Amino acid sequence: MAEVWKRHRRFSGDGTWDKVLTTLLTRADAAGLIDWEVSIDSTINRAHQHATNLPRDTGGPVELHETARGAA
Template sequence: MPGFRTGTAWRDVPERYGTWATLHTRFRRWAADGTVDRMLRTAQAEADTAGDIDWLVSVDSTVVRAHRHAAGARKRGSAPRPSAGPEAA
């Protein structure tokens, strides 16, 4: 099951939708069997057909965190590798 995260606690869902435990169980079941994905694709297709979606994508890299090794930091005990580029003067 993909990791869904909204930042909202299940216990904060309005009571008119049922108990939070029932909603949580139903959501997990629907996410596992693909129902959530199908509902999202259907809603997107309908909105796209109606012209309600602007498919411009923007990524704000200021919120993307990378592990220090992904940034090129040396690992403990490893010696720097010589560059294949021209020597700096």
Template sequence: MSRFQMLSDAQWSLIEDLLPKPTGRQGRPFADARQVVEGIIYRYRTGIAWRDSPEVYGPWQTLWTWHRRMAEDGTWDTVLDRLTAAADAAGLVDWSLSVDSTIARAHQHATNTTRLTGGWIELHESTRPARGAA
């Protein structure tokens, strides 16, 4: 599995305690957390579909389920915060910013509205507020 390894041992030690752990309940064996996280990282690095994930990481359904659950409960946000803080403390993050103030003008006929006396109205029902909505 070393061929597919994405996280160093130092990186793994930073996030290991944030990931799901076995509950001790009977049933299907608990997936190896590092293997699943490596699979999720591999999927995002390569841009492949979940179904095309290599079997070395386990079933693609497990990868997708773990990713969805950790996204919903905020685990990925916490992982990102911790890794960013560690990289910043090590001086590996450059916080310089570039702000672009480019203006892209569109022709008046490029809108999806039409002009009537007294103002603009939407052409599409989907853009109108529901009746009785405040």
């Protein structure tokens, strides 16, 4: 198993996988096997403040929890 990892790491580092992917895409595109249609939308996703593992300044040892009525 270690040999597989070593080969994968070497191929990733020396650009072998990039060459393989480029060759496969070129051949598939020439054969008409790739549909290059792209769909883009303007969806924005935001994580809740507690969904991240980054440290945050809460202003002290107790966090502020507002009720729906108290929020402006």
